[in-house]
Amino acid sequence: MKFLPGAITVCWQAYSVALKSHLIHFRMKWSEFFTSSVGKKLVMAFTGLFLISFLIVHVGINACVFADIYDDTDNGEMFNKAAHFMGASYVIRLMEIGLFIGILAHIVQGYMLEAQNRARRKQGYAVSMGSKGSAWYKKSMGLLGTLILLFLIVHISHFWVPSRITYETTLNQVSYNGREMHDVFSKMVDVFHNPIVVVLYLLGCFSLAWHLLHGFQSSFRSVGVHNKKWMALIKSVGVGFSIIVPTIFALMPISFYFDWVTK
Amino acid sequence: MEHYTMNLTLKVWRQKNSNDKGRFETYQVSDISSEMSFLEMFDVLNERLIKEGKDPIAFDHDCREGICGMCSMYINGRPHGPWHANTTCQLHMRAYKDGDTIVVEPWRANSFPVLKDLVVDRTAFDRIIQAGGYISANTGNAVDANAMPIEKDKADAAFAAAACIGCGACVAACKNSSAMLFLSAKVSHLALLPQGEPERKSRVLNMVQQMDKEGFGSCTFTEACEAVCPKEISVTNISRLNKEYLAAGMTVDK
Numbered sequence: 001m002k003f004l005p006g007a008i009t010v011c012w013q014a015y016s017v018a019l020k021s022h023l024i025h026f027r028m029k030w031s032e033f034f035t036s037s038v039g040k041k042l043v044m045a046f047t048g049l050f051l052i053s054f055l056i057v058h059v060g061i062n063a064c065v066f067a068d069i070y071d072d073t074d075n076g077e078m079f080n081k082a083a084h085f086m087g088a089s090y091v092i093r094l095m096e097i098g099l100f101i102g103i104l105a106h107i108v109q110g111y112m113l114e115a116q117n118r119a120r121r122k123q124g125y126a127v128s129m130g131s132k133g134s135a136w137y138k139k140s141m142g143l144l145g146t147l148i149l150l151f152l153i154v155h156i157s158h159f160w161v162p163s164r165i166t167y168e169t170t171l172n173q174v175s176y177n178g179r180e181m182h183d184v185f186s187k188m189v190d191v192f193h194n195p196i197v198v199v200l201y202l203l204g205c206f207s208l209a210w211h212l213l214h215g216f217q218s219s220f221r222s223v224g225v226h227n228k229k230w231m232a233l234i235k236s237v238g239v240g241f242s243i244i245v246p247t248i249f250a251l252m253p254i255s256f257y258f259d260w261v262t263k
Numbered sequence: 264m265e266h267y268t269m270n271l272t273l274k275v276w277r278q279k280n281s282n283d284k285g286r287f288e289t290y291q292v293s294d295i296s297s298e299m300s301f302l303e304m305f306d307v308l309n310e311r312l313i314k315e316g317k318d319p320i321a322f323d324h325d326c327r328e329g330i331c332g333m334c335s336m337y338i339n340g341r342p343h344g345p346w347h348a349n350t351t352c353q354l355h356m357r358a359y360k361d362g363d364t365i366v367v368e369p370w371r372a373n374s375f376p377v378l379k380d381l382v383v384d385r386t387a388f389d390r391i392i393q394a395g396g397y398i399s400a401n402t403g404n405a406v407d408a409n410a411m412p413i414e415k416d417k418a419d420a421a422f423a424a425a426a427c428i429g430c431g432a433c434v435a436a437c438k439n440s441s442a443m444l445f446l447s448a449k450v451s452h453l454a455l456l457p458q459g460e461p462e463r464k465s466r467v468l469n470m471v472q473q474m475d476k477e478g479f480g481s482c483t484f485t486e487a488c489e490a491v492c493p494k495e496i497s498v499t500n501i502s503r504l505n506k507e508y509l510a511a512g513m514t515v516d517k
Contacts, residue, residue, distance in 0.1 A: 027515070027517050028511075028512050028517075029517075033512040033513075036471050036472065036475050036508075037441075037443075037471065037474065037475050037479070037480065037481035037482075038471050038481070038482075038504070038505060039508075039512070040481055041481050041482060041483075041505070042505070113481060113483075116480065116481075117439035117440070117441075117480040117481060117483070118439075120372060120373055120374070120439055120440035120441075120478065120479065120480040121371050121372050121373060121440045122373055123371055124371060125337060125340065125368055125371055126274075126287065126366060126368060127337075127340035127366050127368070128340055129340050129341060129436060129487060130340065132340065132341055132487075132490065133341075133436060133485075133486065133487040133490025133491060134485035134486050134487040135485075138483070138484065138485040138486065139483075139485050139487075214484070217484075218483070218484040221484055221498075221501070221502040221505070222482075222502075222505055223505065223509065224503070224505040224506025224507075224508075224510075225502060225506075226499050226500075226502035226506060228499075231499075231502075
């Protein structure tokens with residue numbers, strides 16, 4: 001670790017030399033760059049896009065619970081192995097820290113922006129614009145984000161805390177080919193037999209779908225995509241993503257509740 | 264279209280000066296012609312108020328042709344009234360029928376303080392322009408128009424952005440009181456043209472900095488601004504502004 005500051009200095013010098021080709025006389029420090037009104041939106045957009053990429057991994061790993069539909073002898077083996085892979089490697093545990101930083105930055109910056117933006121109009125209108133001009137979900141990202149946050153707290157305490165911290169008392173062990181691992185699948189069976197939890201998860205997925213419907217395309221626009229051809233593609237992919245990913249997530253509590261993936 | 268007259272109830276924001284708290288006052292206006300403009304209807308009301316020895320309603324107006332950006336009323340919950348791509352001065356009374364109630368408010372944003380009644384202080388926009396919304400060029404003989412070839416699509420996009428009249432309807436409509444549609448139009452129209460190239464980076468950074476100093480909010484792409492813009496400025500310009508900001512902020516020297 002001793003060489004790290006030196007390496008950073010060398011990289012910085014190389015970067016500075018590269019910039020010599022177009023000198024212009026204007027100062028903008030990194031701290032200013034990310035804290036202007038546009039810079040704050042860049043932070044929201046970059047963290048949002050990072051969280052979208054995480055959703056792809058999350059939904060992919062979790063879809064392993066459906067293996068039982070094709071293989072009656074699976075009993076959650078494929079999912080347990082996948083969950084074990086996501087916890088057993090230090091590389092992925094390090095990425096997990098990055099994920100938490102990303103989520104936290106998105107939440108904190110989101111609330112700060114919402115508060116600042118609301119304060120820009122101290123005296124409001126007697127007749128509000130309502131939905132004239134913009135759809136409700138585009139104006140409700142703070143509310144939808146808060147619903148997702150509430151869901152996230154419950155969700156983390158259901159699965160992340162038991163499989164990372166309290167596993168000795170909260171999770172069963174299961175063995176495949178002589179290798180011991182947590183039986184997260186049976187934990188899912190337990191959790192999703194409570195109808196209140198199922199409804200809560202469905203509400204979480206519903207909020208996520210609307211949040212993504214605006215957030216997916218808006219984040220690309222915030223980072224400067226204005227090309228018509230690309231925007232058309234991004235908007236279509238965004239609609240598909242906002243429907244498909246939350247639907248697959250929603251199918252999990254439903255499948256466990258109705259015993260579609262268990263016998 | 265057939266001509267008709269109407270009687271209307273107006274609820275208008277009255278405020279003596281920037282320190283006054285302000286309140287709505289209700290006025291009955293009668294025999295308003297369907298062929299009058301919205302501002303002419305206000306002229307009729309003001310003539311009456313003056314005759315009665317009362318203070319006429321202050322409102323901004325200048326060209327009354329929809330090209331100067333001076334008029335600025337928030338009418339029944341929409342900047343510039345109910346018509347699409349239209350300024351208040353070009354709104355006509357045929358949009359209303361006998362017996363209607365119309366609520367008229369000033370632009371609402373901390374950065375646009377009310378000076379009197381429906382008049383707000385929009386000099387924040389002037390200061391944003393002063394921060395970089397221009398090109399520096401030594402004047403002299405006019406250069407031949409064809410000396411600098413410009414791609415037609417870019418020229419059209421620059422012209423569409425330059426159509427912004429700086430009325431502030433985008434700020435009035437935005438839930439964040441953001442001036443990004445205005446700013447993006449001003450940055451885009453120069454960024455798309457070769458004449459804007461030399462000051463391209465400092466322009467966008469300086470103008471964003473000034474916009475923040477003026478206390479406008481940030482853009483969350485609700486697109487309400489585009490819906491009410493009298494000149495149909497596209498939110499695509501905001502994406503272009505973000506790209507300009509990103510490119511400039513990442514590559515300035517210090």
